[in-house]
Amino acid sequence: MSQAVKKEGLRQSMAWLHTWGGLWACWILFVVFITGSLGVFDEAITRWMKPQIPQAGEVRGMDDGVDRPLAVRVGQAYLREHVPSSHFWGIGLPSDTDPAVRVFWQDEKEQFQNLRLDATSGEPIKASTERESEGGHHFVHMHFEFHAGTAGIWLVGFFTMAMLVGLVSGVITHKRIFKDFFTFRPGKQQRSWLDAHNAVSVLSLPFQLMIAYTGLATFYMLYMPAGIETHYSTDDAYFADLLTQPTPREETGIKAEVTALDQILISSEKQLQRPLSFISVEHPGDSSASIVTFGRFIEKTGEYRLLGDGGGQVFFDGVSGEQQDFQAPGELRGGAAQDVQSVMRNLHFAAFGGLTARWLYFICGLAGAAMMATGAILFMVKRRQRSLNEFGARTPQVYRIIEVLNIGSISGISLACIAFFWGNRLIPLGITDRPEWEVISFFVAWLLTYVHAAIRPATKAWIEQLLAVAALCLALPLLNWLVVGDQFVSYLQRGDGERAAVELTAMSIGLLSLWTARKLWLKNRQKVERKTPQPSLNTAKVEVA
């Protein structure tokens, strides 16, 4: 008896936690899931957004048609001329998604700055006449930090914890998890929303638990810094110790020229047997300078693993150019705990199993987004029929705020995502900071959806925003054809499956939005007709019955 009471008590308290904890978290988490799902295909999206770069090819080994030693010389010359006394230099080598050299440095305020240079002339690319774009990286950055740096990573981490709480409390709350495993009863209002919420959550539960946990594990250094801070002076010292790499050296104050980095590149690539992706220089201009070169990550087809797919690294003295350490591609260091963390990170990043894994992550990610959306909508559907008066006299106003946040965070963010694609095609070429303008267009579109939701009746706002998503998605190939002269048919004819898939996926999502909007519209019309009884319709119903 007492045990039964206790059990019911647990379930009820978990239901409360799930409802209220879930509601506040689901707005942020829906954004995280939508942008994360799109981010799975960041490279494909980047290619669609930059028509000037070639279509994805096979791994080309050492020769990808770029003079990398020249690119490195160009980068080093720029850094030596403009920021000789910086504490850090980085040179990102041209890749098949960006033909420019990217230089990075730390300014006097210890802020990281970067600039893109032409890979042969070394001229800074400020306002190129090409379609400069943030590309798919935008979605990846929204996914883990909302374009807000460390604060954003903390925000996403906090809500990821909330998601784990939501998952566990949800499983406890869900009384008939196995009995209702395959249950979905459409057309029954609140019942249907609950069924849909349960189905998408339960059926994708392994993925949801995995993705939340591995997401947190990816940023363990930020989220749980105490252990490292107690034992090490800096993060670099921790890594050097963990990965048995050369220890970071203190600056000496003695001036010394950085060695020729093109020779370092040639030597590294010969040993790693693959092109470099990045060269970093600590303390350039100082006698303590050190260099690390990073081999390119190569996603091999037909050889899949969760561990040991690193591109390899080579360590050099920054002044003499003498080699200090060599970590072969795929070589594991740091022991079992480090390996476990690497597996978790790889599990999260979805780059381990080719296209199949990416599509499964996309589908499961959208199921996660649907879990958030159905939960948030269920909350309101339940209360629209009968207010639960949680906030006394203020209840209607609070419900209204929740409704507006629901609309802007679900249909609104979807609209902003597709608006970002339109921004990429519509923002004029050649303006300064074009990629930033794309991101701004995304945020402006998103903000406007909240304004729209606030000034329109809820059902109308839902329908209108879904229709807008449908229109922008379905017309994307047309826009592309008008602006760039390409669309999915011409892509397919050229064998560019990646770019074609971007448009075909957008169109599928457009159709889904259109279907949802139509359903909502029909239901709303039914409701209006029921309120104003029409005799002809009633007799028709009787006849059918």
Next chain:
Amino acid sequence: MNMTLALLLGAALCYAGMAALCLAMDRHHRQVWNRTGATRQKALRLIGWLLLAVAIWPCVRAWGSSVGVVIWFGLLSAAALVLVFLLPYRPKAAALLMGVTALGGLPGLLWSAG
């Protein structure tokens, strides 16, 4: 094993297995056959578990033992999601698809192994 073939086999067997386990339950059995049937339900349950188990095989063959298991989990979720939203609208089609995927998947698996 060929990646596309492995994907098709894995997806087919996962769907067939999930559908069999689903239709082994009273409520869903009634959705398709309008009544319960103890023997058929018992058989469906057994076949369902077996199909899900053998679905690991093409995944592991094509993607290796670590990635293959992840792919298998993903296919289980994807297949179950297709099933759960097909069943209420087209119960007969969901059952028919189970037959097709099972009858196509099992011989396909034997053929690819041989």
